[in-house]
Amino acid sequence: MDTPAGRPTALVTGASAGLGAAYAAHLAAAGHDLVLVARDGARLGELAERLGEQHGARVEVLVADLARREQLAAVAARLGDATRPVDLLVNNAGYGLKQSLAVGEVELLERHFDVLARAVLVLSNAAAKGMVARGRGHVLNVGSVAGLLAGGGHYAALKGYVLALTESLAKDLRGTGVTATVVLPGYVRTEFHARAGMRGASGPSRAWLEPDDVVTTSLRDTFAGRLVSVPSPQYRALAAVLGVLPRSAVRAAWRLGSRAAPSTARTDLRRD
Numbered sequence: 335m336d337t338p339a340g341r342p343t344a345l346v347t348g349a350s351a352g353l354g355a356a357y358a359a360h361l362a363a364a365g366h367d368l369v370l371v372a373r374d375g376a377r378l379g380e381l382a383e384r385l386g387e388q389h390g391a392r393v394e395v396l397v398a399d400l401a402r403r404e405q406l407a408a409v410a411a412r413l414g415d416a417t418r419p420v421d422l423l424v425n426n427a428g429y430g431l432k433q434s435l436a437v438g439e440v441e442l443l444e445r446h447f448d449v450l451a452r453a454v455l456v457l458s459n460a461a462a463k464g465m466v467a468r469g470r471g472h473v474l475n476v477g478s479v480a481g482l483l484a485g486g487g488h489y490a491a492l493k494g495y496v497l498a499l500t501e502s503l504a505k506d507l508r509g510t511g512v513t514a515t516v517v518l519p520g521y522v523r524t525e526f527h528a529r530a531g532m533r534g535a536s537g538p539s540r541a542w543l544e545p546d547d548v549v550t551t552s553l554r555d556t557f558a559g560r561l562v563s564v565p566s567p568q569y570r571a572l573a574a575v576l577g578v579l580p581r582s583a584v585r586a587a588w589r590l591g592s593r594a595a596p597s598t599a600r601t602d603l604r605r606d
């Protein structure tokens with residue numbers, strides 16, 4: 335695969351915290367310039383300054399709420415700007431939501447859908463168009479092992495969409511020099527669980543991954559052109575088991591799990 339002549343540029347959504355900030359730091363250290371996207375402009379500005387000083391990266395800050403169509407369109411327009419090509423898109427922004435699909439507030443579910451699904455579709459398409467024209471580039475979508483969990487709530491449904499979308503995108507990109515990868519992390523130590531009001535931080539310590547480990551593995555798999563990246567052996571084993579179990583068996587396990595007193599880990603994995 336061709337590499338760009340100068341420093342490559344990566345656009346990372348959800349770069350103000352957690353995995354997104356870790357992607358930004360790893361990519362800057364590896365010689366990328368960056369476009370950082372999130373709602374919190376102050377945090378993005380601080381990160382941009384630090385990465386510029388530490389690694390000599392040129393860092394643009396693009397403040398956007400991906401749930402708002404006009405702001406999402408501005409990010410898509412940046413990806414489509416042929417005069418400032420983006421070589422890697424990391425669709426990372428996301429959050430957990432405790433809302434029943436049956437009786438929850440549909441506005442909250444729609445906003446969740448817009449950030450975790452619609453934005454991933456729109457930005458993948460905007461990035462891929464330019465990358466295909468240039469014959470090179472990578473799209474990395476942040477999914478979750480939760481996306482393999484039949485009956486795992488709205489978050490799992492949206493992460494299931496991200497997995498299926500990436501599989502189909504990769505097929506459409508075959509032979510173009512552009513690759514699509516989806517990473518399926520398990521629990522990662524970020525702000526995710528606290529922001530969603532979950533108790534996950536108290537789960538078993540061996541279940542937890544560090545952002546750096548997820549980022550290192552998924553970037554390696556992205557640049558190798560692999561479709562699915564599952565960081566850490568325990569989650570690779572879980573993904574393999576979930577991949578061969580019938581969906582009815584996974585749904586039955588949820589039913590049993592919710593009848594027993596739900597442990598912290600179980601409850602939070604379902605919502606993660």
Ligand SMILES: NC(=O)c1ccc[n+]([C@@H]2O[C@H](COP(=O)([O-])OP(=O)(O)OC[C@H]3O[C@@H](n4cnc5c(N)ncnc54)[C@H](OP(=O)(O)O)[C@@H]3O)[C@@H](O)[C@H]2O)c1
Binds near residue numbers: 398
């Ligand atoms: N942590 C886990 O256990 C885990 C496991 C599997 C998958 N994931 C996935 O990993 C990704 C990153 O999550 P994280 O764990 O790093 O969580 P985090 O620390 O809470 O960071 C989430 C990021 O998403 C951004 N974001 C949220 N809503 C946004 C919106 N409407 N528009 C723009 N940006 C928005 C936040 O920035 P602002 O608030 O500044 O907008 C923040 O930068 C998510 O897709 C998540 O689903 C996480």
